[in-house]
Amino acid sequence: MVLKKAPMWKKKTYEEVNDSDEIVDDKPIQTGNNIGDEDGDGLEDFVDLLELGRQGETIDLYKTIIMDKETIIKDQNTIIELLNEKIKELEKNKKTFADAVSLNSSCNTIKKQTKQYIPINPQNSESTMREIQNNIQPNRINVSINSINTLKNGNVVIKCETQQGMQKLVDETQIKLGTKYRIETLKINRPRIKIISYSPPLEDDELEEIIKSQNEIFKPDGHFKITYIRKTETKNKTPRHTIFAECSGTF
Known part of the structure; x- marks a missing residue:
């Protein structure tokens, strides 16, 4: 910015003439251009002060804008932090739910494995059949057996007349043969x-x-x-x- 010096006004004098028409005093008339300064530097100082005032208002305005921007940024950072916390919470809940489902599935698998049984031979069905006949006596436990069938995969399937008889046979097999065989009861669907x-x-x-x-x-x-x-x-x-x-x- 360039500040140009204002043009000087021509000095004006006033004459105070006495009775003898003599000039008693000769003083310059004070105007806005030469207030406090016979050389006219007062106007320049006033312009400088005015310009500084304007600059101060501009600086204050910039400061206000910057403060507003900082407030907006702080609010945005707060929102981002809240969103990150929410995402972490959702991920934690998701993991917890997945773990619960996995645990529930494992529990169900264990229950199914220990709830129902069918005799299975670890080697072949013929040796399994002989061992069952030598150790299990259906007449002693009052169980009626309808049929005993051997399968190619080494399994032996025993069919009882009633569900109660099947449970007695399962209990007797577990007592006599222990954990050597895995026993499951098959659910028969009604026609x-x-x-x-x-x-x-x-x-x-x-x-x-x-x-x-x-x-x-x-x-x-x-x-x-x-x-x-x-x-x-x-x-x-x-x-x-x-x-x-x-x-x-x-x-």
């Missing part, structure tokens, strides 16, 4: 039947009684339960029902 093109809408209990009474193959005290009824329509919009049910293994 299922399907009845198609049934139209009258009835409750499940009523349908079960009607089906059992109309079919002599079902024992009066045997198991028969409707598990699902699927409703469809023919091309002429006639309702059509298909009944799915499970029944006892023997009739």
Whole structure:
């Protein structure tokens, strides 16, 4: 910035004339250009002060802007820190959940391995069969065995008449043979039947009684339960029902 010196005004004098017309005093008239300085430097000082004042206001404005920017940056840093903490918390929860699922799966696997058994021969089924026959006496524990089958993979499958008999056989095998064999009980699914093109809408209990009474193959005290009824329509919009049910293994 260039400051130019203001032009000097021509000095003016006033005359005080006495009765003898003599000039008593000759003084310069003070103007804005020569206040406090006969050479006119007062205006330059005033301009300098004014410019410094403007510069001070600009500096204060810059300081205010900088402070506002710093506040915004601090707020953004605070938000980033909070987000990082939230991410760490979510990752921790995710890991905890995964560990829980893994632990639960391991527990379920152990339970399944120790809950149900079937005899398995570590070498061959023939030696397993001989060892079972020499150590297990079904008559002594009052168990009826329907069949004993050997498999190519060395397994021996024993089928009992009742679930209670199977449990007795498992307990006796564990006592006599210990941990030499791994024993599992197999769950046998009940036979299922399907009845198609049934139209009258009835409750499940009523349908079960009607089906059992109309079919002599079902024992009066045997198991028969409707598990699902699927409703469809023919091309002429006639309702059509298909009944799915499970029944006892023997009739």
